[in-house]
Amino acid sequence: MTPYSLALVRTPMLELRDVKTYFQIQRGSFFKRTAAVVKAVDGVSLDVARGEIVGLVGESGCGKSTLARTVVRLVAPTAGQILFEGRDLAALSPRQMRKVRPRLQMIFQDPYASLNPRMTVSDALAEPMLVHGVARRREVAAKVAALMERVGLARRYMKKYPHEFSGGQRQRIAIARALALDPALIIADEPVSALDVSVQAQILNLIKQLCRDHNLTLILISHDLAVVRHLAQRIAVMYRGQIVELGDAEQICSNPRHPYTQSLISAIPLPDPDKEAARMRQ
Amino acid sequence: MRLLDVDNLRTWFYTRNGIVRAVDGVSLHVEPGETLGIVGESGSGKSVANLSYLGLVPSPPGKIVSGSAMFDGVDLLKAPAPVLRSIRGKRISMIFQDPMTALNPYMTVGKQVMEPLLVHDGLGRAEAADRAAQMLESVGLQDAAGPEARMRAYPHHLSGGMRQRVMIAMALVTHPQLLIADEPTTALDVTVQAQILELIKQMQRRLGTAVILITHNLGVIAGTCDRVLVMYAGRILESAPTRDLFYSPRHPYTRALMDSMPSARKPGEELYTIPGLPPELTSEIVGCPFAPRCAHTADICRHRPALLKEVARGHATACTRVQTGEL
Numbered sequence: 033m034t035p036y037s038l039a040l041v042r043t044p045m046l047e048l049r050d051v052k053t054y055f056q057i058q059r060g061s062f063f064k065r066t067a068a069v070v071k072a073v074d075g076v077s078l079d080v081a082r083g084e085i086v087g088l089v090g091e092s093g094c095g096k097s098t099l100a101r102t103v104v105r106l107v108a109p110t111a112g113q114i115l116f117e118g119r120d121l122a123a124l125s126p127r128q129m130r131k132v133r134p135r136l137q138m139i140f141q142d143p144y145a146s147l148n149p150r151m152t153v154s155d156a157l158a159e160p161m162l163v164h165g166v167a168r169r170r171e172v173a174a175k176v177a178a179l180m181e182r183v184g185l186a187r188r189y190m191k192k193y194p195h196e197f198s199g200g201q202r203q204r205i206a207i208a209r210a211l212a213l214d215p216a217l218i219i220a221d222e223p224v225s226a227l228d229v230s231v232q233a234q235i236l237n238l239i240k241q242l243c244r245d246h247n248l249t250l251i252l253i254s255h256d257l258a259v260v261r262h263l264a265q266r267i268a269v270m271y272r273g274q275i276v277e278l279g280d281a282e283q284i285c286s287n288p289r290h291p292y293t294q295s296l297i298s299a300i301p302l303p304d305p306d307k308e309a310a311r312m313r314q
Numbered sequence: 315m316r317l318l319d320v321d322n323l324r325t326w327f328y329t330r331n332g333i334v335r336a337v338d339g340v341s342l343h344v345e346p347g348e349t350l351g352i353v354g355e356s357g358s359g360k361s362v363a364n365l366s367y368l369g370l371v372p373s374p375p376g377k378i379v380s381g382s383a384m385f386d387g388v389d390l391l392k393a394p395a396p397v398l399r400s401i402r403g404k405r406i407s408m409i410f411q412d413p414m415t416a417l418n419p420y421m422t423v424g425k426q427v428m429e430p431l432l433v434h435d436g437l438g439r440a441e442a443a444d445r446a447a448q449m450l451e452s453v454g455l456q457d458a459a460g461p462e463a464r465m466r467a468y469p470h471h472l473s474g475g476m477r478q479r480v481m482i483a484m485a486l487v488t489h490p491q492l493l494i495a496d497e498p499t500t501a502l503d504v505t506v507q508a509q510i511l512e513l514i515k516q517m518q519r520r521l522g523t524a525v526i527l528i529t530h531n532l533g534v535i536a537g538t539c540d541r542v543l544v545m546y547a548g549r550i551l552e553s554a555p556t557r558d559l560f561y562s563p564r565h566p567y568t569r570a571l572m573d574s575m576p577s578a579r580k581p582g583e584e585l586y587t588i589p590g591l592p593p594e595l596t597s598e599i600v601g602c603p604f605a606p607r608c609a610h611t612a613d614i615c616r617h618r619p620a621l622l623k624e625v626a627r628g629h630a631t632a633c634t635r636v637q638t639g640e641l
Contacts, residue, residue, distance in 0.1 A: 091503040092474075198591060199356075228355035228530060233574035233585040240584075255503065262576035262585070281581060299508040301533030303575060305557050308537035 045217060045249045046080040046103070051112035051122075053095075053102045072098040074273035075112075080217075085243060085250045087264030087281065089257055089296070095273040096253050100219045103251075104136055105129055117216065134164050134213035141222035143202035147194040153180070153205055154190040160212045175212075183208040183238060200231035207238065211246075219251045224259060236262060257300055261285050269293045316384075317491055317524050318344040318367070323381035323391075325359075325366045328374060332596035336362045338548035340381075341622070344492060349518065349525045351539030351556070353532060355571075357592060359548040360528050364494050367391060368408065369398045385492075404434040407485035411497035413477035417469040423450070423480045424465025430488045449487045452520075453479040453513060475506035482513060489521050496528045511538055532575065536560060541628075544568050547593050547603035550622055554629040564631040566641070567604045602634065610641055 053073040056066045072095045080086050090096045101107045103114055105121055114121040116136065124132065140146040147156055157176045161167040167175050177187055183204040194202055203223060210218055223239065224232040240263055243250050254260050260267055260281070267284040269277040269292065277290040288294045302308055325337040337359040344350050354360040365371050367383035367390045383390040385406065388397060407430075410416045418426060427446035431437045437445070447461050455476060457464040469477055478498060485493055495514065499507035515538060518525055527539055535542055535556065542559045544552040544567065552565040563569045572578055573586035590607040593599060602620035605611045612635060620632040635641045 091505065229532075229571060230355065230574045230588040233576075234587045236576065237585050237587060240582075257504075258576040261581050262579070263582070295505060299505040301504075301507070301511075301531065301537050303532040303536050303560065303572065303577060305536045305560050308533075311537075 044079040045082045045084075045117060046078075046251075047113070047115035048076055048078045048103070049113040049115065051076045051099070051102060051114060052110045053098050053107055054110040071273050073102060073109075076270075076273075076275055078268060078275065078278070080249060080251065082216075082249055083243075083247045084266065085252060085264045087260030087267040088251060088253045088270060089255065089260050089267060090270035091255060091296070094270045096270050097221055099270070100138065100221050100251065100253055103219060104133075104138055106138075134160075134166065135216045137210040137213065137215040137218050139203075139206050139210050139218060139220040139223050142226055143199065143206040144194060146206055147202060147209075149194055152191050152193055153185070156194075156205065157208055157212055160209060164213055166213060179208045179212055182211065182242070198231070199227050200234055203227065203235050204238065207235075207242070211242065215248070217249045217251070219253070221253045222255070223252070225254065225256060232259070239263065257285065257297065269296070315346070316343045317346045317386075318342075319382075319384040320363075320367060321382050321384075323363060323366060323383065324379040325362050325371055325376060326379050327376050329596075334595045335548050335598070336376075336595060337366060338595075338599075340545075340548070340550055342543060342550065342553075344524050344526060346491065347518075347522050347524050348541065349515075349527060349539045351535040351542040352526060352528045352545060353530065353535055353542060354545035355530060355592065357547075357595070358545040360545045361496055363545075364408075364496060364526060364528060368402055368406065368494070369393075369395075400434070403430050404488045405490050406492045406494065407488070407490045408494040408496065409478070409481045409485050409498050411500050413474065413481045413501075414469060416481060417477060419469055422466050422468055423455070423472070423483075424467075427480065427483050427487055430484065434488055446483070446487060449483040450480070453483045453486075453517070454509075455479050455483065473506075474502055475510060478502065478506075478510050479513065482510075482517065486517055486521060486523065490523060492524045492526070493518070494526045494528070497530070498527070499534065500529070500531070507534070514538070532560075532572065544571070547599065548595060549603060549620075549632065551604065551620075551632045552630065553622060558626070558629050562626075562629075564625060564629065564636050564641075565604075565633045566608045566610050570607075570609075602632065610635060612640070 051073055052075055055070040055072055057068040057070060058064045059067040076099055088096050102109050109122050112122065121132065154176045157179050158172045161172060161175060180187060185201065185204050224235050227235060242248060252260055252263055264281045266279065267281045268275045271292045277284060277293045284293060288297050320340060320342045323337055323340045327334040327336055340363050352360045362371065366378055378391050381391060424446055427449055428442040431442040431445055447465055450464055451461060455464055457467065499510050502510060529535060539556050542554060542556050543550050546567055552568045563572060570588045574588060576585060579585055588607050593603055601616040601618060605615040614634055618634055620634055622630045622632045623637050624630045625636060
């Protein structure tokens, strides 16, 4: 086995090789039989370089969220390799996986559902640090305060509960929690789709700034191509469990090659009445 | 002749935490056959305003404190329940964001589309079934097994887009004069959204229905509406023909909203953000509700009530400084 540090230099941060995640639909109560197989992720290969932001777009049911869950091993892949910093996550035992988890964090769409309503902000932010032993009890308070500052939350909110915050502030808490363990890779699954336009802009700016300042690698999942185009350097378009087009963000948006990408882009409503009218005449 | 004429509508909610002024002095009108867009962020009052004139605001805690909503000579806000019932679902219909919660899961879609005809038009079952089948066909509800199977389908058999088509069929089967569509495509994928918006436009042309389209998505407005109202903190801040609103927005809030969309900037550029949060609606707002967050606030904005005034033909704004020519 190559020494860990050497492997880091040569390989991308994340390499997906022919990843498949299938779900079996069972029928019957006693004599269970497999009635159907849903191929949610069906042979995805993708390289993500260190410090890169890759966008993953597609419509509901295309498998983009399942792919994200597979990468962080919230669901087990049926086949394929997930090489993260040179190690195959698909082959790790739960115990080994726990050691990798701090490096690999996720942000979800609905910060109200992903935050524990009975935990104050400071408890929610301290928890991952204590569980993974990256901070001692004495240091925790200072680290929590630093985290809150990084995501733009005033320190006086420390003892407040999730329900006391607006949607945008809650998403800031979720982002702070993901950052608590100093991860190398963050997967954000629709981080702004529950937010209003003006708040969405605040969170997108925050994500962008954090990625730049901490050289984070980010996989940004969204159904909103405008959001992805704004942040990502490359975009992968998913359809029926497969990546049908992958390329430079600008290239994909201005000159899509795959018919599915073309129909996706032409369906996006533009905030421009003349362009919309011209499109209708086509 | 205006189809709907709403004047100074105030809908307040009396809660334990105080009075929430969800809609606070809204005046608007709809011309026959036109499409009026109402855009605003969550909590701006755009849904509550429209629920108010249909008598659908739960009371208590909600109460219509003032205003009138004239529809064909009837004030909807004061009409007795039987009169309102004869209008609602017959001459004014509504479609909602989530068709799964709006449809009855125990009833076939055929029966649900027949229902308004049985209740309002007093048709016999056979005739109603015929009309419902025609309607489902014209909204493009497809079933490989033929029109019979289409009528017998249950909502859970259908995809989100197909359910929204059923909702549209139900809303339009009585040929209403006004359709209120509250975020009709928000829960749908973009390609399906494009189909549903096209369907609404098509049906509108065919039946001459006026549409109020409520949405938070400025892109949806741009492609479908004739006129637009921008709502904020329970009030209308700007009202203009669609092209004027997009190409020469006057109110600082409208401009800020457009600037904060990712498509307004080059990729990677910092997005414009509006500082602060929308105001608490539990305390009375003196002056302009947007003043605490506005980049152009002057003293006058905090004291003088901001009222909608025309600044160009058909284009009204509630910004005092725009009205006086300072901005």
